[in-house]
Amino acid sequence: MTTIDSRDAATWVAALVPAAHLIGGRTVPSIGGAVTDVLDPGTGRVIGRVPDGTPADIDAAVAAASDAFPAWRDLSASRRAAVLHRWGALCTEHDEELGLLESLEVGRPYQGPASVGNRIVFIAGQADKIGGQSLPTATPDRLALTLREPFGVCGCIVPWNAPGALMVSVVAPALAAGNTVVVKPAADAPLTCLLLGELALQAGLPPGVLNVVPGGAAPGAALAEHPGVRHLSFTGSTVTGASVMRAAARNLVPVHLELGGKSPQIVFDDANLEQAVPEIVRGVTFNAGQTCAAGTRVLVQRGSRQRLVDALATALSATRLGGWDEDVDMGPLINRTQQQRVLNHIGIAQSEGAQLVCGGGVPPGERYEHGFFVAPTLFDQVDPAMRLAQEEVFGPVLAVLEFDDLDEAVEIANGTKYGLVATAWTADVGRAVTLARRLEAGQVHVNAGRASGAIGAPFGGYRQSGFGRTMSADSVLEFTQVKSVVLAGTGASHG
Known part of the structure; x- marks a missing residue:
């Protein structure tokens, strides 16, 4: 097991996680040049620094995701599944570092390796099982069917309480369905999300398919209202979720909300x-x-x-x-x-x-x-x-x-x-x-x-706990839209 002294945590983090955005397959600083400190909640010590994202950084990430979308969409479902499977396997290889990193930035006592790799592998198995339906027709010279197609660029706003699991629970289904993604992690806990993004690149995810832009409220708001985003996921409080939904409504963008509870x-x-x-x-x-x-x-x-x-x-x-x-x-x-x-x-x-x-x-x-x-x-x-x-x-x-x-x-x-x-x-x-x-x-x-x-x-809620489901085969379908297709013959005969 990796042994880390809390006083040396910042050194370990700096060696593990690049202090940069992940945009278009590259690690880059914030366009504004600002950085923000990440604290150990148990001591108040600084354990890392990451860029403080701006709306301009979100613009760059959405552009990268948009450029990467056609090729990722057109990649066969089986090949997308293979890339996701490698990402999940690589996360399992690094499950100890992922578990320690999330414990450190969230303050949760370490209780063993992270299980995010298993979540990704489960979703990878759904990628080539997305199918439509054949439909009855009024006459026998027509064929009718439905297709399930990706939206395009998906925005994903991740909370600080369980950043690793909650990131992959949304990102993996979105990618499996053929979408590209821009992730905005919480300002208090962005490190695990950045490491997951790095591991995805190492697993062979094409540049621009997954982008990670840390920061506070400004990049989150920019992502929610960005005209280039075609689907938005938010996990967090009900009050903020309502604000995110209002922002997305300006562009008539569908949203997936996982909000509060009083269970x-x-x-x-x-x-x-x-x-x-x-x-x-x-x-x-x-x-x-x-x-x-x-x-x-x-x-x-x-x-x-x-x-x-x-x-x-x-x-x-x-x-x-x-x-x-x-x-x-x-x-x-x-x-x-x-x-x-x-x-x-x-x-x-x-x-x-x-x-x-x-x-x-x-x-x-x-x-x-x-x-x-x-x-x-x-x-x-x-x-x-x-x-x-x-x-x-x-x-x-x-x-x-x-x-x-x-x-x-x-x-x-x-x-x-x-x-x-x-x-x-x-x-x-x-x-x-x-x-x-x-x-x-x-x-x-x-x-x-x-x-x-x-x-x-x-997993998901009723009423003001939100709508949409994660952690399941249903979650992949959340990131598809349905197209009806009717094919009719021309009437010409062929000998």
Whole structure:
């Protein structure tokens, strides 16, 4: 295993990731010449510098992608699949560096090699399976069919919480369908995306097919409203997603949005708490709760409330906090702004009458003064109307709400503007089936905190959690448009 001392992280990053945009198959500086620092969220130290992209850089990337599109589109699906397969295999060869790099820039404690290579290989297998349909015709001298064709240049705006997995979950399907792509990574975590772009070139992806332009809001806005972009994907907050959609609407560009969540964990009296509690805790401490699918609302049947609250409090209080290079359970938040945002939510919850059980602030001690830490926090006696039960906190904060029966549980679970993931804990199979049908969410888990063991399960949301699906065969079709073709004979006879 690669060993990195946190004090030498910047040197390791500089040797691994070029401090440049990736445009047209070349590493280039920002046209404006500006750079931005990337910080280790656990210490506040600078670990890397990347170009601060401008609208002019986006123009150059879109032009490169547009130039590369015809040849990539016309390459046979099997050859596109082969290139993607090599990219996935190369990512697997470098899975340790990818895992360490993402842990470092996000602040997540390192838990093993990245699995992005497997995601790319799965999608590579779909590239030559994109097909249309033959259609019935009114007369026998006609042939009618549909074709699925790529859009052209696709823009992809990647968030900071899981940049590697979320980049390939959109980019790989877009490429498999024959599109070219411009990626705008988050300013706080662009390094993994840049390394993935470099590995794609090494795998044989033609220049200009994949371009990566780091930067802040300006290049993101430029990409969203660029007239040369024919399809746009955004992963992030619901508020920003709405802005992205408005920008894309000016050019009537279709969008794929993966947005926020306020996912319920529904615990019935017959649930196995020894099974449920560790999964609930892991769901809110993994990545410090900075995941859209985090089950941050715990709905518990009234007879089990105190028992569950006590078990959650014990487990959360025992959570070990530290940096990406420490043997701990949870890391920091991504930056100071996000830390303060989570602390503000905690203060609002207390002012609205929620009962603070544990956590509630920055953990004490000098170790946590320079990073962006918040202690795992548990609130009891939360009313469904409280902001803590309605708004996405995006931090390690659990809210416990009570219910009496299945109907009330469903009403509370569906009672937010989101609909991303829902989880139920029960031994009653009939109840599980009913919940699977009635819960308004893109994914429903029963007695499983995550979709573990499911390969190719579509991921995406209902309502204001967005639309479109990733991580599946369906995701490749998201990046195609349908053309109808009717062929008729000329009436001439041939001997």
